[in-house]
Amino acid sequence: MTSEGSRSWIFVYNSPTQNKRRRYTIGAVDFDKPDGKTTFDLEQARAKASELRGMVKAKRDPAEERDKATAAAVVAAQAEQQENDRPDFAAIAKAYKARELSRLRRGSELGRIIDRELVGPWGKKAAADITAVDVEERILALVNAGKPEAARKLLEVIRQLFDWAMAHPSYRLDRSPADRLKAMKLIGKKAKRKRILSDDELRAAWRAACRMGYPFGDMVKVLMLTALRRNEAAEAHRSEFEIGRKLWTIPAERMKGEEDESGPHVVPLSPDLLTIIEKLPSFNGGDFLFSTGDGAEPISGFSKMKRRFDKLMLEEMRKIATERNDAGLRARIGEIEAAMARLSQARGEERKKIVADLKRLWYVLHDIRRTVRTHLSALPVPEMVRELILAHAKPELHKIYDQWAYLDEKREALELWAARLKNIVDPPNDAPADNVIALRA
Numbered sequence: 367m368t369s370e371g372s373r374s375w376i377f378v379y380n381s382p383t384q385n386k387r388r389r390y391t392i393g394a395v396d397f398d399k400p401d402g403k404t405t406f407d408l409e410q411a412r413a414k415a416s417e418l419r420g421m422v423k424a425k426r427d428p429a430e431e432r433d434k435a436t437a438a439a440v441v442a443a444q445a446e447q448q449e450n451d452r453p454d455f456a457a458i459a460k461a462y463k464a465r466e467l468s469r470l471r472r473g474s475e476l477g478r479i480i481d482r483e484l485v486g487p488w489g490k491k492a493a494a495d496i497t498a499v500d501v502e503e504r505i506l507a508l509v510n511a512g513k514p515e516a517a518r519k520l521l522e523v524i525r526q527l528f529d530w531a532m533a534h535p536s537y538r539l540d541r542s543p544a545d546r547l548k549a550m551k552l553i554g555k556k557a558k559r560k561r562i563l564s565d566d567e568l569r570a571a572w573r574a575a576c577r578m579g580y581p582f583g584d585m586v587k588v589l590m591l592t593a594l595r596r597n598e599a600a601e602a603h604r605s606e607f608e609i610g611r612k613l614w615t616i617p618a619e620r621m622k623g624e625e626d627e628s629g630p631h632v633v634p635l636s637p638d639l640l641t642i643i644e645k646l647p648s649f650n651g652g653d654f655l656f657s658t659g660d661g662a663e664p665i666s667g668f669s670k671m672k673r674r675f676d677k678l679m680l681e682e683m684r685k686i687a688t689e690r691n692d693a694g695l696r697a698r699i700g701e702i703e704a705a706m707a708r709l710s711q712a713r714g715e716e717r718k719k720i721v722a723d724l725k726r727l728w729y730v731l732h733d734i735r736r737t738v739r740t741h742l743s744a745l746p747v748p749e750m751v752r753e754l755i756l757a758h759a760k761p762e763l764h765k766i767y768d769q770w771a772y773l774d775e776k777r778e779a780l781e782l783w784a785a786r787l788k789n790i791v792d793p794p795n796d797a798p799a800d801n802v803i804a805l806r807a
Contacts, residue, residue, distance in 0.1 A: 375411040377418050382425040390418060390429045452538055455496060456489035458531050466530055472622060475597055479523050483508075493531065498543045505552050510714065512721025517553050562737040563729055565790045566695065570682035571734075572791040577678050581656040582671040584642060589731065591639045591784055593738035593756055595622060596731050598631075601664045602655040604648070612640060613773075621757055631757040634777035638784045672731070676706070702727050741786060747779040755779060 375392035392414045396405035406414065418428045459480050467473030483504060488496055501524055508517035521544060528542035549556075563571065572590065575583035588599045598616055607614050614633040621631050635643065649661025656665040665671075680699055687695035705727060709720045735756065742752045750760070754772055 375406055375414075377415045377428070379418065379422050379428070381427045381430070382422055383427045383430060388427070388429050390432070392418075452492045452494055454489065455491050455493045456485055458493050458537055459485055459489075459527065462527050462530055470619070473619070474601075476523055479520060480527065483520055484524070493528075493537065494539055496543050498545075498547060501543045501547060502552065505547075509553055510718060512718060512725075514553050515556075518549050518556065521547065521549055521552065559725075559730075559733070560736070561725075561729060561733045562740050563733055566683060566686050567679075567729060568737070568787065568790050569793075570679045570686060572787075573682040574675055574678035577682075578675055580647060581658060581665045582668075582675060584646060585656050585665060586675065586731075586734075587642055588639065589734045590738070590787060591636065591642075591780070592633055593735045593742075594633070595735060596668070598622075598757075600656055600668075603653045604655055605653055607635075607643060609635075609640070609644070612777075614643075632771065632773060632776075634773055634780055636777070636781045636784045638788070639780075668731075676728070698727070738783060742779060742783060745779065745782045745786065747782065748775070751775045751779050 373395040375395060377390040377392055379388060379390065380386070381388045392406060392411055393403070394405045395407075395411075397407050399405075400407045400410055402410050421428050421431070463473070463477045463480065467477050470476070487504065488500065501521070504524075505517045505521050508514070508520060525542065525544040528539065528544060531537045532539045532542060568590070571586065575586040575590075577583065578586075585599055588594065588602075589596065592599070594616075598620060601620060602614070602616070606616060612635040614635055616631045616633065618630050633639075643655075646655060649657060649659075651660030652662035654661050654664045657663060658665055658667065680703060683695065683699050686692070687699060702724070705720055705724050709717065709724065712720050739752060739756055742755065751772055754760070755776055
């Protein structure tokens with residue numbers, strides 16, 4: 367009994383490990399409602415003492431083992447607390463998008479890459495536990511799917527995200543899993559693509575776009591008339607258009623380019639482009655011009671839509687081959703269709719080879735941009751205007767001293783290109799009247 371009046375059961379024994387007399391507190395005395403863990407009646411205390419006596423006979427020190435168990439429990443609790451304090455990847459990704467990407471021009475695009483490629487497999491994992499092997503797996507998944515440039519961009523995004531997190535001590539990260547990974551080793555040398563669409567492909571693409579309609583088909587028409595990048599058109603807002611002035615002003619934050627490059631990109635609306643824009647549906651749910659919903663979100667699911675579009679385009683190319691009795695074009699179409707059929711079943715190295723073959727044989731949407739730029743070189747359009755149509759920065763001295771917007775010059779160039787495209791899509795005396803496709807339709 368203590369001086370305060372509390373009573374405890376005490377087991378006194380000779381320690382077999384320390385060769386001295388020791389006391390072991392069994393628990394508090396309680397004859398009313400003992401729990402057998404912290405409070406004991408006489409019978410429970412005797413049973414516990416018998417258990418302790420057996421430990422001593424076995425050359426074990428009860429107090430020593432209790433102290434070790436207590437210390438281990440404390441260490442385990444501390445480790446668990448530290449684990450709980452470590453943020454998972456999803457939390458860091460959310461903060462990165464809100465605090466960093468929201469300030470960048472292409473922040474929304476980079477955020478979608480993070481959500482699509484990383485949050486799913488890594489979201490619930492502690493960011494500190496993500497390794498170089500995890501990063502390699504995500505990169506090679508895209509490489510093996512035949513998307514090397516997407517893999518290259520993903521590696522860049524991962525590196526930037528972890529560098530940002532490491533600069534914030536609260537995230538408890540002292541290393542980046544992408545630190546020693548090199549794009550050249552993982553992905554290979556970046557290929558400079560030079561593919562442009564032939565006149566037959568342009569004609570077939572326009573006809574396929576007419577057949578496919580809204581939203582993807584109309585978006586492809588806009589790409590063909592403006593040389594914009596895919597997302598610059600796909601994420602267009604109605605509020606960006608001044609129909610009266612025939613101008614489309616794309617905000618700086620939606621344009622690809624260096625973060626310190628200021629200024630929006632202004633696209634003069636040619637009559638053909640204006641006709642397309644005016645015929646697009648309006649929505650009550652949001653402001654996006656191209657949407658698969660109610661205007662609240664921009665068009666998405668490009669891969670699936672592109673496959674549908676490719677099928678229609680190849681059908682149109684086959685019609686062109688038949689009209690001309692062009693055996694060479696028919697053979698090329700057959701080669702493309704065969705590769706596409708094999709691709710759906712292929713895996714691993716075989717898939718990578720087929721993807722490489724298709725990139726050689728077939729086009730990607732970005733090739734439209736290169737095609738327009740190439741045709742502009744064949745038109746009476748100054749070099750500066752051609753580059754401004756592509757939203758490329760002016761050369762250094764022009765960037766500083768030449769602040770002219772070149773709107774009239776760009777309008778004239780885009781109208782010249784629209785006329786040239788119309789002659790390609792609907793060549794004079796090339797098709798019967800019922801097959802003629804007006805560019806503005």
